[in-house]
Amino acid sequence: MSTQESPVRPESVPTRERRSDATINHKALLHAAQAVLAENPQASLDTIAQAAGLSRRALYGHFPDRDTLLREVIALGAERFNAIAHVIDDADPRVALARLAVRLWREASAVRAAANIALSDAHVADTVRSLAPLRRRIRELTDTGTAAGAFRRDVSPEVLAILIEETARATLRQTRLTGSNPSVIARVVLSIVGLSWTEQAALIASNPDIVA
Known part of the structure; x- marks a missing residue:
């Protein structure tokens, strides 16, 4: 008894190819957006499409408007920032906070597009x-540090966390992500949680890998 193979639908292969092309174009647009927006956060969709080697119409096939594209760029950068937060596990909350600040600073320099957009009040x-x-x-970290007496107690952990976030944004905007010594970044957040400059110096000296 012979077996009969099921006919292959002619449209099946082209469909896979279209999906593959769409995926490639989507990634190309995101890559171009990251590169272009790192230099100019106000860059137009035309500029981004040209950098990706695609038409504006092709870009709109993936992103209906500029805000949708920017949100995805932000999300890509956020994934990397969140991954760093996940792996910082030093037992000493002072060391953990300083290490987190430095690693986020360095990562922000690597994904400048997301960092630049994140600094915008519109986003x-x-x-x-x-x-x-x-x-x-x-x-x-602010909860743990405050409970252990390692951080200041005249300000609530919630307020400390907010101050760290806002100071980080202000620092990034001022320095434009370049030219700063990592130890400065560590000292900024350690100052917020109440460590004196001598305590900061001692902590960094005893944990030099924080800023290495």
Whole structure:
């Protein structure tokens, strides 16, 4: 008894190819957006499409408007920031906070597009949502540090966490992510939670890998 193979639908292969092309184009647009927006956060969709080697019409096939594209760029950067927060597990909350600050600073320099957009007041809500895991980690550290007496107690852990977030945004905007010594970044957050400059110096000296 012979077996009969099921006919292959002619449209099946082209469909897979279209999906593959769509995935490639989507990634190309995101890559172009990250590169272009890192230099100019106000860059137009035309500029981004040209950088990706695609038409504006092709871009609209993936992103209906500029805000949708920016939100995805923010989300990509947030994934990397949140991943850092997940792996910082030093037992000493002072060391953990300083290490987190330095690693986030360096990562922000690597994904400047997301960082530049995140600094924009127009995208604060998107940034807050995307960075929820990181923000929870900062709050956990302020809770732990305050309870252990390592952080100042004249300010609540919640307020400390907010101050760290806002100071980080202000510092990034001022320095434009370049030219700063990592130890300065560590000292900024340690100052917020109440460590004196001598305590900061001692902590960094005893944990030099924080800023290495």
